[in-house]
Amino acid sequence: MSAKKKTVWFEVEEGESIEDCLNRLTAAGYRVAGRMEEPVFTEKDGEFVPIRQLIKFKGILEE
Known part of the structure; x- marks a missing residue:
């Protein structure tokens, strides 16, 4: 069984709410x-035009 990483970034996917x-x-x-x-x-x-905002949450493994 593989161990989970202590920290992981979770990205809000397109069409997904926060x-x-x-x-x-x-x-x-x-x-x-x-x-x-x-x-x-x-x-x-x-020209560079903004199309959306990328939001990521840093998750720390619960012990």
């Missing part, structure tokens, strides 16, 4: 230890 991601994190045996957001861009007519 609450759903947090429930998934908890169900996997982790607790929230941080949050990170970064914009996702696409290039349109030579």
Whole structure:
């Protein structure tokens, strides 16, 4: 049986709510230890245009 990692980043998937991601994190045996957001861009007519915000939660393994 493989051991779980002590810290894992859980990304909010497209079409998934933040609450759903947090429930998934908890169900996997982790607790929230941080949050990170970064914009996702696409290039349109030579300019970078933001298309969405990428949200990740850092999970720490519950002992």
